[in-house]
Amino acid sequence: MKMTLDCIPCFIRQALDAARMVSDDPAVHAKILNEVLQWACGVDLQQPAPVIGQRIHRRLRQIVGVDDPYRPAKDHQNRMALAMLPDLRNRIESAADPLDMAMRVAIAGNVIDLGVPGSVTEESIRISIEKCLSEPLVGDPARFWAAARAAKKILYITDNAGEIVFDRLLIEKLGPSRVTAAVRGGPAINDATMADAITAGLSEITEVIDNGSDAPGTLLSECGPEFCRRFSAADLIISKGQGNFETLSDEPGNIFFLFKAKCKVISEHAQVELGSHVVVSRDLYATAP
């Protein structure tokens, strides 16, 4: 999906948040903000928003000279999520429908997102989980489970650190032997990379590959050959989070998007209410067949 004018003020706020996360120097904050403002003047609205996110975060890393400035935040999110893991696993096992519960937990984990306003606290995650476990999901979970039962090769595209711990619970239920999990190929905000897959224990139970790209989404034109091969070969692609939805909603494949709708632009494109917990097929949105 294309970005909208609404994405511009959001990028600028995000750049400022990011600048403050990586530096205490107000001159650095002003420098980054100014660069982003200048970029924004000439922005091509035909692109998905994560293309701009990628540019902002690359430049941020250059300016502050740190390879993975969100690493401390990601480590913190992983620790928070791992502390919740035993309890969540118990809830899945004791649920009337453990498959449904595992899917809900994975979607609830998508609240862990530093790209949207508001701080992510353990309390906000707990509240989001409880809402997601108790409220109706938006979309077509039954169709998702039918596709999952039929699939032989599943590509599971993860989104954020922390959230990837919750993804592990769904992958356990899907049957890890037919799943390949994919993480980002380089640092992109707080998106999960290979280090997070290892911390989450995901690499112990299933094959994990990286996509070769540092975009906060999945830009197929930038992804490595191994990822693209898996993408083409998969008979089910599970895409987590907003960034992957923004970049993959027009791509071919049997893709299901699992995410929490956290921004107005995305909730409008997905035709769901802001705050919804969503599980939908790309058929609903794709402009190309």
Next chain:
Amino acid sequence: MKMTLDCIPCFIRQALDAARMVSDDPAVHAKILNEVLQWACGVDLQQPAPVIGQRIHRRLRQIVGVDDPYRPAKDHQNRMALAMLPDLRNRIESAADPLDMAMRVAIAGNVIDLGVPGSVTEESIRISIEKCLSEPLVGDPARFWAAARAAKKILYITDNAGEIVFDRLLIEKLGPSRVTAAVRGGPAINDATMADAITAGLSEITEVIDNGSDAPGTLLSECGPEFCRRFSAADLIISKGQGNFETLSDEPGNIFFLFKAKCKVISEHAQVELGSHVVVSRDLYATAP
């Protein structure tokens, strides 16, 4: 008070909201957004935020060729507030402390503000009023009432349309004969102008002047001589809303600020929690004596 880097993304969002309010043409939205982005690149952070607000809204009016693009929104807000007037007046009269209640109603009215995110519905105003009537105020209401009892000449600087209807109830309790109410001298977002003072019935009970300026705040260097004379002569100045706080917190005078803290930058400068209903003396904030 000076603006901060946080004001920049907020201005850009505000400009986009404003563009959409005055035009249905996406090309106009993009043009206004682009101009604001270019301005923002060279912005002087030593200025109060309303200086930039003034520039944005002047340019917006030029581009769309409408003198007062917020007039329909202001008329709607006045109608909403007038519909609540009889009930609010009853609540003030039947309150244990009618003075305190009238002050709370006036502060609650400050929720009507199109300069901050989120739409203003009658429901959100009712909720804000109930919160403001029942929760402890932040600041020093007793000192405010002591100053009000002692004052001979009160200058009451209004903020938004709609809100000015609520101000009328406080001015009635202060004793209109010693009050001069001031409105903006020209259109500034949804700030009240003379037309709104007339609609609110304020001009029937007290003297109303305009300040000669179209800034969404009170920039004394731009205000007309009559306003400035009243400002100097007043022994109590009541300043409503965030824009007036931002522009007057460093100015001399026996000023009390009554507002709802709706943005992070202002709540931090005022040292109050976001969402607080505030009544404070300028002594707390002024850097100059």
